[in-house]
Amino acid sequence: MTQQDRERIASGLADKLSYGEIARRLDRPTSTITREIARNGGPTGYRPQQAHQATIRRARRGTPAPPLATTPPVATLEQEILEMAIRAGMPRTAARVHHDLALSEDGRRTAAELSRRLQVSPASVSVAVNFLVQHGFVRRERDPRRRRDIYVIDDDAWYHAIMISERQTLETARATMAAARTYGLDSPVGQRLAKTAAYLEHVSLDILESAARWRTLLA
Structure with missing residues (x-):
């Protein structure tokens, strides 16, 4: 609300207009006009200049300071x-x-x-x-x-964890290949299992080799 709006509120109060009529002339909700007058001296003590300055002070107190750019705790x-x-x-x-x-x-x-x-x-x-x-x-x-x-x-904990995990995956790959042979490598199920086994084996061997090669970083 501008200071000019507040001047018009004071003028309306002086002319004994109702809150609703003042609100209509300002194109504001009646509730807005009611709160504005009530918090700034009431119908007999309303002063537009003081009301405007008080609103500015309240806005300053209620505006939070911008957050500091800090590292998360x-x-x-x-x-x-x-x-x-x-x-x-x-x-x-x-x-x-x-x-x-x-x-x-x-x-x-x-x-x-x-x-x-x-x-x-x-x-x-x-x-x-x-x-x-x-x-x-x-x-x-x-x-x-x-x-x-x-x-x-x-320092070697992650190395050992990776080695154990990938060795277990290799065991899974070998068991999967055994199942593929049981179903028959020419059957759809056998072919699917054989592809899975080959994939798991190659990925695990690559990871085991990489873990051993980069172990010096943990020394």
Whole structure:
């Protein structure tokens, strides 16, 4: 609303016009005129200049400062990494254990430490660690003095995880090829299975070779 509009409101009040008539002359909703007068002194105390200045001040106070271009909080970035691991197929607790180990100073935690830090039961930690060990992400070390296991993630963890995963894929390829021969390599099913087996085998061998070639980056 402009200052000229407010001058016309003041003039209408002076002429004893109704709020509805003032609104009609300004082509505004009656509710707008009612609020404008009520918040700026009422029908007997309305002053257009003061009303206009007060509205400007209220607008300035209510305008949020532009957001600063800041880096997302570390916690947000960590949560994004965790969610990506879960989307990739890692169970949630296993992903949390893996993430906590990866961010520890020396890459080592006991079961009790993991249970306390993650607020999960020792049984849940055990299941999660078994998954991570099975897939090569973590290894167990025995503490002979205190007779407890220590779970370790080291620089070679991703190498071992890739090697285990691709060896399993190679086993799948070989089993698929055996099934293809059972159905007959001349049959539609046998041909489909044979193509699948060949694809899986070649991709897995390429990945295994690449993982070995680039392992020096982890040293």
